[in-house]
Amino acid sequence: MKLLCFAHRNEAKTFFDRLKLSPLDTSLNLFKSKNEFILISGEGIQSTTELLSIVLSKYENISEIINYGIAGSLDKSLKENSIFSIRTVYQYFDDFSFKSHTSHDKQATIDLISVHKRIYSPEDKLKLSIYAHLLDMETWALASVAKRFKKKWKSYKTVSDSLDEATKCQQIANEAKFYSDLFWNHFINTKEQSPLSESSRNLILENSSLYFTHTQAHQIRKYCKSLILRDPSFLESFTSSKKYKSIVESEKSRKEKSKEVLNLLATDYDPITFKELQRTQKVFKSLKNQYLNFDHSEYIEKNSIKFKGQFKSSNDLRNIIRTLEKINIDELKGKSKDV
């Protein structure tokens, strides 16, 4: 469910008129309609932090926070009566705070700075304009709490005053109904535009003649993700390839076939490393005996061989030495040999 968040009730007036809202918790200024929660967070960083934290703790079904509000303009080019989606929000409290937060609206291009007290002077606004186009007193807190609760957030602002004007609080309060209509129209027009969920279908994993363990399925997804980046139609061409079909249609067990499919994908994923891994694995396997066990996992990157040995007699020891002497380091290095 979405949580709509406003600093002042006047800004949400049209929402109260149009949605069938019932009070959910009056101490929190929290209301609920059929599909949305509405929170009146009050003005300022502290009030927003407190109320939003409590609401998100109590109502875990909130998945996204949408903020509407009025902001001061730090950029003359921004038109009044337009709605701007916020990209990154900064904070200024006696000095710039390092932390910033970026909204989930990938199309947003306007940045905002939240301050702890009202800013009247054009000089102060000029300083803040180095980082942001707009200025308010809540959004940083909202974004900060949203991040802590791992919730998506978006913020939409309209401009109330320009850089050169002293902020006219009373005038803004008088025009709240106008702004509220503006927000409502924006909300209604954007409400249905929810992004389609990404397809998680995977033609290989869905094939009933194969069976992948959890780890193998994870590998398949990883390989496919990369290979689709290289070629968006990879899955279709892979599953219609002769090699894939001959594995899938063979008489082997599902487990065996799945391993072969995995190897086939690994070859496409990183042919050079896969070939080297197979080659070195084969060498180490041929050397393995009752006295020695090789760990080849780090060999490819570090070019060093780890092994565990066990001997009880001088005969055992001689066997170990004989096995180790069989290792041809230069041959083993292959493509791991430095240029």
Added chain:
Amino acid sequence: MNSKANLKMFKKVLVEKEVLNNPNTIHILSKLPKAKPIIIDDLDQYWGKVKKPYLQKRDNLNLFIGKKRGTLVKPAPDAYGVSGDPHYYFIHSYNCIYECQYCFLQGYFHTPDLVLYVNHDEILKEIKSILVEHPNAWFHAGEFSDSLALNHITNEWSQYWDFFKNNPKAKLELRTKSVNIKNILPLEPLKNVLLTFSLSPQDPSKEFDLKTPSTRAKIKAIKQLSDAGFQIGIHFDPIIYSEKLQIQYTQLINDLLENTNIDQINYFSLGVVRYTKDVYRQVELNYPDSKLHSHPYIKSFDNKIRYSRPMRNWLLSTVKNILLSKDVHESRIYLCME
């Protein structure tokens, strides 16, 4: 690039009070006639003070002009350049106008905003003091920025030319991906000053090196410099895996050698794409659909994120062998950061 484009490039121009009357500042501002500079007391009070997302450089890039403080010339990391003589780098600028998807700057600083330092006289003083002990040292510009991309605005290199002419054993490397050589061409070609270009084949470059000039344009600039007698260096770095790597690099090297006097190419450095953990995280965040992620990386010997060792060696040996097949002497090829 005209001043209109410059003005578009920078949202705001901020100048440190201390360097307001520095001739280099005056020169830069004269190239940005429409900018209304904001005077600030101290660059550090603003630059990097907030975490500004890297991709805001696309539409919200500020330019800071200031004085570099602290150590101005620093020793370069191991395997940074041609082996033998000591290597140093100096900082004349932070950040870059280009947007290479693999660039380490996106995870290095907390802001994409550009800084141009104007106290070149002090940088040269520090270089001079290093030369007392290491007269053959190399000095590299472009570690944290592109050394020529904004040269039409800054024109700082003429100040270094006289110094390196008088210190012929010392070497200066100006590393770039730009073709901004208009202010370089009138200078006297010096044996110990190298203009070095990071080159990639056209297709991967178009995909990964956003906003940089085309490979063809770079080769044209290299030809102009080479014809004028300037010393050149080539960085095939970063090499990024492609199934067509062999064909792409053969074409690139053919094009380069056809257009350049090979004797003026002092070296070819080869390096494979690599990231620190933080930088890689940023690359994933900023370019989630980039083909950079389509090949597997591992945490390598120095904790950097790289391709596996066999893959790196295959990439390096493929490009090296192409160079050797074109009669480039092995002594002119070195591996960077491997």
